[in-house]
Amino acid sequence: MEDLTDLSRISGTGFALLETARKQQRSPLKGAFTMAELRTGLKVHATDAVATRDFTTMVEQQPGLTIYLFLEGQVEATLGDVDLDLGRRADEPVHGVIVSRARPDHFTRRASKSERVRKVNVTLTPEWLHDCRFGSRQEQEALRRFSERHLAHFRWRADSTMIAIAEQMLHPPYPPGLLRNLYLESRALDLVAEAFAAFNRHEGIPREGKLRQNDRRRLDLIEAYIEAHDHKKLSLDDIAHENGVSVSTLSRLFHSVYGTGVREYLRSRALQKARIMLERDGVSVAEAAHAAGYNSAANFATAFKREFGMTPKGVRRS
Numbered sequence: 141m142e143d144l145t146d147l148s149r150i151s152g153t154g155f156a157l158l159e160t161a162r163k164q165q166r167s168p169l170k171g172a173f174t175m176a177e178l179r180t181g182l183k184v185h186a187t188d189a190v191a192t193r194d195f196t197t198m199v200e201q202q203p204g205l206t207i208y209l210f211l212e213g214q215v216e217a218t219l220g221d222v223d224l225d226l227g228r229r230a231d232e233p234v235h236g237v238i239v240s241r242a243r244p245d246h247f248t249r250r251a252s253k254s255e256r257v258r259k260v261n262v263t264l265t266p267e268w269l270h271d272c273r274f275g276s277r278q279e280q281e282a283l284r285r286f287s288e289r290h291l292a293h294f295r296w297r298a299d300s301t302m303i304a305i306a307e308q309m310l311h312p313p314y315p316p317g318l319l320r321n322l323y324l325e326s327r328a329l330d331l332v333a334e335a336f337a338a339f340n341r342h343e344g345i346p347r348e349g350k351l352r353q354n355d356r357r358r359l360d361l362i363e364a365y366i367e368a369h370d371h372k373k374l375s376l377d378d379i380a381h382e383n384g385v386s387v388s389t390l391s392r393l394f395h396s397v398y399g400t401g402v403r404e405y406l407r408s409r410a411l412q413k414a415r416i417m418l419e420r421d422g423v424s425v426a427e428a429a430h431a432a433g434y435n436s437a438a439n440f441a442t443a444f445k446r447e448f449g450m451t452p453k454g455v456r457r458s
Contacts, residue, residue: 158196168195168251172310178325181268185261186309186324191251201247204265205287207335208237209298209306213257220245222291227257234298236335242290260306262328262335282343283336296338299367304412305331311419313455358385359393366406370413373433376402411447414440418456425452 157168171189178184181204201219211234214227219239226237251257266287286292309327314320341360362383366374379402380390394402414432417423423431429440429452444452 153200153202155199156197158198166192168192171256174324176321176324178321178328181265181271182325182328183263184309184324184328185263186259188258188310190256191253193253194251196248196250198246198248200244201241201263202244202265203241204263205269206239206241206261206263207331208239208259208261209234209302209331210257210259211303211306211310213255213259215257215259216250218248219291224293225295226259234303235295236298236302236338238286238294238335238339240287240289240292242288245290258310260309260331262331264332279336279340283339286339294339294342296342299334299363300370300409300412302331302334304416305334307416307420311455313450355393355396358383359397362390362393366409370409374406407443408447411444414444414452415448415455418452422456425456428452 168191169187169189170192171187173185173187173189175185176183208226210226210228212228214229217224217226219241224237224239228234269283269287286294305327309324309331312320312323312327314323362379362385365383366379376387376390380387383390385393390402394400394405398405400408410432414428417431418425418428425441426437429435429437432440432443434440434443441452444450448455
């Protein structure tokens with residue numbers, strides 16, 4: 141309980157834990173939870189835990205943006221007088237949510253006994269956003285307008301890349317210390333980049349590569365097709381044929397935006413999926429290799445280390 145109270149000071153001021161039952165000594169959460177300010181203005185809250193009893197938490201959050209990604213569990217939460225749609229039902233896809241606070245406001249969350257929540261939050265202060273000076277003038281202006289609207293809310297369907305990043309943050313491969321914090325910071329920045337890319341698409345801001353509007357729509361449809369057929373071994377001919385483009389056009393679109401070919405894009409997605417299976421489910425290296433489309437575990441391990449800088453055994457959940 142004391143640890144939770146101390147850690148929660150990172151998320152805001154005036155933290156309070158409210159319970160209908162008499163005060164108990166044990167923590168209201170059983171599992172893993174991390175709250176850390178990785179650098180000034182960049183805060184992470186990662187939770188994989190079960191509520192041991194009914195309780196309510198309240199904290200005054202300061203101005204900034206928070207990116208929420210719930211992999212599992214429903215949550216009843218409000219910011220000020222506004223209900224937040226943050227949780228995930230079992231039959232729903234994973235969604236990301238960005239919420240803006242233009243002024244301090246009270247965040248309240250009500251938890252129910254035996255409720256399991258697996259989620260990652262990344263909070264950015266106005267100072268952090270200002271110092272980054274990232275993106276084009278159009279991107280900066282769109283984000284500024286959003287940030288200045290108190291309780292502005294953007295929700296989108298998370299893709300496999302965002303989900304993989306969240307899984308990695310929930311189960312970092314390092315013990316507490318410098319390497320763990322550096323790892324979490326790198327993953328948090330990746331999550332921010334993915335969230336802002338989704339926001340830019342929503343705002344109609346051209347992506348890197350300056351694709352024409354028709355090409356941007358075409359690439360969005362192709363990416364959605366790949367996501368929907370993630371369980372299949374797709375060839376370039378299959379993807380091109382099903383989306384009404386030539387293989388050369390398909391390659392041009394991916395090179396323009398990602399700076400890489402379609403095969404490399406598919407390979408990276410497959411390795412991300414395998415990493416989730418290793419970290420979350422604890423599957424064997426052979427099973428992960430098969431899921432990623434590798435007949436040889438040795439070849440899989442080589443590709444995996446090239447992609448992530450770690451071996452499959454090094455990230456596998458025991």
